[in-house]
Amino acid sequence: MSTLSTPSTPGTQLAVDTLRFATAGSVDDGKSTLVGRLLHDSKSILTDQLEAVTRASGGATPDLALLTDGLRAEREQGITIDVAYRYFATARRRFILADTPGHVQYTRNMVTGASTADLAIVLVDARHGVVEQTLRHAAVTSLLRVPHLVLAVNKMDLVDYDQTVYDRIVEEFGVPSATAVPLSALAGDNVVERSTRMDWYEGPTLLEHLESVQVATEPASAPARFPVQYVIRHGGLRYYAGQLASGTLSVGETVAVLPSGRTTTVTAIDRLGTHVRHASAGESVSVTLADALDVSRGDLIAPADGAPAPTRHVEATVCHLHDRPLTTGDRVLLKHTTRTVKAVVEEVAGGELAVNGIGRITVRTAEPLALDPYADSRRTGSFLLIDPADGATLTAGMAH
Template sequence: MVAPESTTGTHAAGAARPGIHPEPPIDVHSPVAEQAHDLAVARKDILRIATAGSVDDGKSTLIGRLLYDSKAVFEDQYEAVERASKGDYVDLALLTDGLRAEREQGITIDVAYRYFSTPRRTFILADTPGHVQYTRNMVTGASTADLAVVLVDARKGMLEQSRRHAFLASLLRVPHLVVAVNKMDLVGWSEETYEAIRDEFTAFAVKLNVPDLTVVPISALHGDNVVSRSANTPWYEGSSLLHHLEHVYVASDRNLVDARFPVQYVVRPQSDAHHDYRGYAGTVASGVLRPGDEVQVLPSGLTTTIAGIDGPRGPVEEAYAPMAVSIRLTDDLDVSRGDLVCRPANAPQVTQDLDALVCWMTDEPLRPRQRIAVKHTTRTVRGMVKELQYRLDVNTLHRDPDAGELGLNDIGRVRIRTTQPLFVDDYARNRVTGRFILIDEATNATVGAGMLTAAG
């Protein structure tokens, strides 16, 4: 894989370099340029990645290596990191650990999002903290991920934190899991060490029902098996980490069966030319919608057909996740923000009782009888915590039914009663309509995140 040549840093984009003749400027607003842009966007899908690992396993260094080797780092950025590095090697972790506390302590605290691209795919990468103290940050970063990368130090093997990260990834239904066995150079590129970690992790992943597991031996510091295959691992027959990220198949992970369209905004232009236009804007959560399809609007339960679907550049023949579109209906129904468009024969569950695994994200603990606001897709309702069934130990998977509250970073099974019905699916079936956030009504702060599960 040849990464695109960088046009950043000391060489401005479009500037002539020695021996290179600049081409005439392109009109970015011309029809040809717009078609080329649309084609490029259409051909390159987006992969959302969450990374996790124990402290000092090298997550930030690995991300820095991916950014640097894929030419996603400005030259002046690299020079600044080079100056700040203290050892014999450039500390690429400084590219992602931006908080002063992170640099001082040598750990990742906040979720840092980084973006880079190759000719085949665009990546959104969340560098999530490894420490148990920041479980909530990992839940935030992994909740929308297509793939999770868990780093394991080859010298230490699988630790309690490694198991916890794998469990959280499976709990959040991340479809693909990659175990990067890092610092292989410090164990002499031992095939036996790699195989021992691979076998132990594979056995643990079976218990978690991980659908897709890949194990890669790497050295993030030196770049072995990160972007290209390394000569230090002739016994390893798999691909490099970046090659796997480029080619992992994620299209089948999306739910294309259950049509779900939460209405975010009602579009009513005031101009005379479009005074009859009424569209319902939002992002398709799952399924496929086409003009002429019979649909049902919840909570009213009224049925109609789709008259047309408009995208950012005009009408479209079909809409699917995660497209943002505006839907026009044949009949003039009362539809507002928070309503949901679905198929009459395939509707979500309409309920006021929520059974969910909740990750608590604030210092003030969650307790039974507590009043709270629930935001599910585009609908926000008031609710109350009816019952805390148990608190889950994410390290041992032990359930504590005697727990009276959920503290900061705790995960537990909770029952919530809402004042108005919500339109929900199990999180295992639909990661968009199966999740919600909890909001403190007094401060308007997000205090928890929930994943809906089957009652019982």
């Protein structure tokens, strides 16, 4: 029997209105077909779009993979080579879906798609079981601290819907916190509609789980983090605008402005032109402070008694995204929330990091940064390294 957790029941109360999720898996595990099936069976496809896909399929039955393999190069090669974002909704929840590539050389694309996901679906071909790329994607999901993981055992129709095959794959996967669902994206079993050919499976369909899983990207108890994006001057006052990355910020609260460390009090919070007493994570607001401090874009406003200590020494686990290797001594720009500073790569474990490589580095910045450990906050614990010459993104980092 499966050692993985039982999926949430459809009656579970929703924690959020929108779920961001990513699909991943090895080549030909059926990711694009699964996404197409979700869109098709949830009636999230326009009639003319479905007709176009049916014509392109050359038959009466549409090739659902064409709904996501939108690039010409993808269609010609028969593979997914970039992250395809799709937006759809059901009566219970809205979804932002990132269909990511399966080839090992596109691991960086999987990192991009999963970096903001609340949930990741890792597909396995029931005929082949767990392969190296399956474990790599599970590891990346864990590294990025995606809150929820689903193991989708696909192509069950090609193994005669055999429960023993499913149970063996679940045991091989070996992630007890994951949720497992046996399905056939091509035939539609357990994707949106419940399968009558796997009566041994008692959990909900994949869509039912997506609709009901409780998601909170940051703990409600997390300290407030407010990166300043704009400074607005009006009527002799300064308003600091941005999106609250985590926690709750309240009028009357004593806060520190980082990296300077100066303290002051929040005197007003405005949301959509309305005065409010509190702002919560994810809300875009403007904040007014009691003192005329020197606050600019890139500064971080945080509770005075729970502010991160600014540092110029950054130790991190990173995934290198650029074709040019990252090496010790490289001069880069480091972008953290709304702040960008000059930096130098002091050390790369092993000397250099090739494209798609995951490793540990140490960076020294020209100016102090107020980072949290990535384990505490995905928003304020992450950063990017950028090429100062052409602005290309080099590396995605997770601070220790």
